[in-house]
Amino acid sequence: MSFRKDRRGFIFSLDATLAMLIVLIVMAGVARMAGPELVYGQHGYLRLERYANDTLEVMQLRGKMDLIVNYVKQEYSENAENLTRSELRKILPTEVQFKFVVGDRLTVYPSDAADWDTTFSNVEEIAVATRMTTFPGNQNEEAFEPITLYVWRGPTLEED
Amino acid sequence: MFFALTLTVLVVCYSGLALEQARRQAEGYALRYSLERTANDAADVLIKTVGRPSNWEENVENLETLGLVLAPNRLSMKKFEELRSLCAWENWGNNPAKSDAEQAVRDLFGNSENFEIRLIDENTGEEMWQSIWPRWQSGTTSGAAASLEVVVVKRLVAITEIDIREEIRGILRISGPPHIYRLDFEVESGGLDTLDWYIVLRPSKTTQPVVKIWVNREVEETETWDYHFPDMKPPFYGQEEPIYQPIYKIRYHGEDGVGAQSAENFVPLHEGSNFIEIKVTGAEETVDVFIIVLPRCSPSGWTLLGEFGTLEVRLWR
Numbered sequence: 001m002s003f004r005k006d007r008r009g010f011i012f013s014l015d016a017t018l019a020m021l022i023v024l025i026v027m028a029g030v031a032r033m034a035g036p037e038l039v040y041g042q043h044g045y046l047r048l049e050r051y052a053n054d055t056l057e058v059m060q061l062r063g064k065m066d067l068i069v070n071y072v073k074q075e076y077s078e079n080a081e082n083l084t085r086s087e088l089r090k091i092l093p094t095e096v097q098f099k100f101v102v103g104d105r106l107t108v109y110p111s112d113a114a115d116w117d118t119t120f121s122n123v124e125e126i127a128v129a130t131r132m133t134t135f136p137g138n139q140n141e142e143a144f145e146p147i148t149l150y151v152w153r154g155p156t157l158e159e160d
Numbered sequence: 161m162f163f164a165l166t167l168t169v170l171v172v173c174y175s176g177l178a179l180e181q182a183r184r185q186a187e188g189y190a191l192r193y194s195l196e197r198t199a200n201d202a203a204d205v206l207i208k209t210v211g212r213p214s215n216w217e218e219n220v221e222n223l224e225t226l227g228l229v230l231a232p233n234r235l236s237m238k239k240f241e242e243l244r245s246l247c248a249w250e251n252w253g254n255n256p257a258k259s260d261a262e263q264a265v266r267d268l269f270g271n272s273e274n275f276e277i278r279l280i281d282e283n284t285g286e287e288m289w290q291s292i293w294p295r296w297q298s299g300t301t302s303g304a305a306a307s308l309e310v311v312v313v314k315r316l317v318a319i320t321e322i323d324i325r326e327e328i329r330g331i332l333r334i335s336g337p338p339h340i341y342r343l344d345f346e347v348e349s350g351g352l353d354t355l356d357w358y359i360v361l362r363p364s365k366t367t368q369p370v371v372k373i374w375v376n377r378e379v380e381e382t383e384t385w386d387y388h389f390p391d392m393k394p395p396f397y398g399q400e401e402p403i404y405q406p407i408y409k410i411r412y413h414g415e416d417g418v419g420a421q422s423a424e425n426f427v428p429l430h431e432g433s434n435f436i437e438i439k440v441t442g443a444e445e446t447v448d449v450f451i452i453v454l455p456r457c458s459p460s461g462w463t464l465l466g467e468f469g470t471l472e473v474r475l476w477r
Contacts, residue, residue, distance in 0.1 A: 023170060023171060057316075058318045058468050
């Protein structure tokens with residue numbers, strides 16, 4: 001038996017390679033469909049959204065929201081910031097981070113670390129809740145301003 | 161040719177498998193979705209509505225629709241306790257007069273008894289109050305642990321009855337002569353008759369640091385304090401270890417200075433400005449001190465709840 005006489009083998013044509021590729025894509029798709037992540041992912045986002053809304057509600061009920069708004073109105077930004085931070089840290093679980101914004105007057109993150117803005121802009125899943133409040137505007141008219149709470153899951157950043 | 165045939169067979173077989181998987185997936189998803197939907201809706205109803213009638217907790221037999229709050233996200237411990245009592249092993253299914261109320265509870269969970277309602281501290285995961293499930297008994301657990309598919313929904317709530325009037329957190333005992341701390345608080349008009357007043361301590365160790373408290377009088381060198389932590393009284397007969405429960409009833413059910421060292425020295429609360437003085441000695445540990453009020457005749461244990469918690473609804477098949 002010589003090597004020359006034994007001419008059996010496979011020929012990989014371009015068609016066969018393409019067919020293989022399609023089969024692989026189909027198999028990967030089916031495997032992905034079988035995974036449970038989709039269901040849990042949706043549930044996770046729903047929880048984030050509930051965190052945001054419930055937190056603002058609880059802050060309102062405890063009278064802390066009015067206190068914060070009053071501090072902002074009187075331009076005691078540091079007091080407003082400290083109260084907001086301690087209140088939100090007490091209410092929210094430690095793995096949930098936040099950005100609390102009152103109009104363009106106050107922005108509070110969980111700590112004074114400098115990287116929060118970058119972290120915030122890179123977060124993939126953020127839930128938002130908003131309430132409205134009034135501030136003295138021009139000519140004794142009251143202006144409406146939003147109080148917005150953004151929440152997301154992630155580690156906290158330590159101060160520099 | 162052989163290779164193309166193999167690929168075709170593989171694709172056909174796999175398509176069948178994919179279809180079957182997709183069908184199962186859709187079915188599982190629908191079932192899970194319906195369970196999640198029920199749990200989410202139930203949690204929403206529990207924390208956003210007062211129930212029907214709104215004062216159902218006064219007579220649970222009248223319950224038509226369950227709701228556990230006095231206002232959205234404002235949990236009523238009274239309603240929570242009434243529901244707990246309705247679900248207790250000795251009550252659930254044993255009183256025909258309450259069968260409509262029981263059905264109202266089941267209806268909220270899709271006519272199912274596979275539910276559990278917990279009040280927890282989400283950061284620690286610990287229960288703040290005893291949980292509720294149909295036929296609960298102390299020392300037992302619900303069926304959630306044995307189920308393969310459990311949906312858990314958590315919602316933040318403020319706890320209505322708990323009113324922390326004043327607090328000092330993180331008093332640290334350091335070496336040297338002990339510091340004296342003062343905590344001022346106001347008693348509003350009528351507050352002595354409608355509320356119970358407590359001093360609650362949260363020490364970092366079971367028996368440390370040592371805390372002495374004087375109510376409405378300054379610290380005396382003679383050390384005739386009103387309250388002392390840990391409790392100086394000997395343990396009750398039969399108990400292996402004394403119970404160090406740092407809750408002091410400065411006015412409880414209309415009575416002043418319950419459990420105070422000396423009734424003669426105790427200066428009762430009065431409407432207007434009041435204060436306590438605190439002296440911390442012993443080991444280098446920390447303690448938080450709170451003045452807490454509850455509606456008159458509420459269970460004292462509620463003082464150990466925070467002002468807010470997480471209501472967790474568990475539902476399973």
